[in-house]
Amino acid sequence: xxxxxxxxxxxxxxxxxxxxxxxxxxxxxxxxxxxxxxxxxxxxxxxxxxxxxxxxxxxxxxxxxxxxxxxxxxxxxxxxxxxxxxxxxxxxxxxxxxxxxxxxxxxxxxxxxxxxxxxxxxxxxxxxxxxxxxxxxxxxxxxxxxxxxxxxxxxxxxxxxxxxxxxxxxxxxxxxxxxxxxxxxxxxxxxxxxxxxxxxxxxxxxxxxxxxxxxxxxxxxxxxxxxxxxxxxxxxxxxxxxxxxxxxxx
Ligand code: NAP
Numbered sequence: 001x002x003x004x005x006x007x008x009x010x011x012x013x014x015x016x017x018x019x020x021x022x023x024x025x026x027x028x029x030x031x032x033x034x035x036x037x038x039x040x041x042x043x044x045x046x047x048x049x050x051x052x053x054x055x056x057x058x059x060x061x062x063x064x065x066x067x068x069x070x071x072x073x074x075x076x077x078x079x080x081x082x083x084x085x086x087x088x089x090x091x092x093x094x095x096x097x098x099x100x101x102x103x104x105x106x107x108x109x110x111x112x113x114x115x116x117x118x119x120x121x122x123x124x125x126x127x128x129x130x131x132x133x134x135x136x137x138x139x140x141x142x143x144x145x146x147x148x149x150x151x152x153x154x155x156x157x158x159x160x161x162x163x164x165x166x167x168x169x170x171x172x173x174x175x176x177x178x179x180x181x182x183x184x185x186x187x188x189x190x191x192x193x194x195x196x197x198x199x200x201x202x203x204x205x206x207x208x209x210x211x212x213x214x215x216x217x218x219x220x221x222x223x224x225x226x227x228x229x230x231x232x233x234x235x236x237x238x239x240x241x242x243x244x245x246x247x248x249x250x
Pocket of ligand 1: 054
């Protein structure tokens with residue numbers, strides 16, 4: 001199985017399948033973060049060279065299935081996976097975490113793009129907590145009047161005139177998120193609708209403190225077989241393998 005990773009689910013799936021001798025997995029990372037936490041299952045790092053490169057890789061290494069566990073905002077690799085699967089005839093399954101839904105007490109403004117998120121902050125200077133990832137920060141150059149607290153996996157130069165970066169990796173606890181928002185006197189939070197439980201506490205803290213949230217909606221992906229949980233991925237793979245895997249009780 002080639003597992004397109006970069007999420008905790010990808011790592012968990014590789015670990016789950018490592019326990020069964022009928023599966024061999026290779027977990028693939030883009031190599032975007034400097035401090036990759038190396039898994040103890042087989043893995044590789046780096047792009048494939050578009051959909052054609054991914055198709056060649058799948059053929060050459062004779063994979064039987066492709067599992068896309070990438071982040072819901074990693075639209076390019078997910079689209080490449082659809083094309084490469086179609087070109088090679090290798091079955092693809094995509095693991096999609098359900099998106100977060102606003103609940104009573106939330107003060108969300110939902111937007112479609114990062115530029116729209118920057119505009120939604122308004123003209124008045126605000127103290128803004130940006131949790132959108134390093135690659136999306138450039139969109140906020142159009143709103144330089146705000147004070148930004150940026151949280152990312154690695155410290156980096158934002159290029160924004162009034163920004164501070166804190167490096168941190170989830171999961172985050174509600175108590176800590178609440179303390180951070182209070183201590184930094186955050187007025188608005190910007191988030192992608194990632195849907196991860198590891199990063200949900202910031203939204204609970206915002207709700208508790210009445211902090212507004214600019215929520216960027218997910219990009220649309222080309223259609224592919226989708227499941228929502230790891231057991232469902234395993235069931236999909238088991239169905240591909242047929243009765244022999246079922247007997248082993250994957
Ligand atoms: P992207 O825009 O969809 O992909 C850009 C390029 O990066 C792809 O065309 C591919 O290069 C390479 N790539 C992406 N994921 C890869 C993987 N798992 N293995 C090998 N190559 C990969 O992706 P992105 O938004 O930059 O995200 C990069 C990685 O970070 C993904 O693995 C994703 O799961 C993870 N991540 C992303 C976000 C986010 O908000 N976007 C958040 C958390 C984690 P080639 O075309 O050369 O193959």
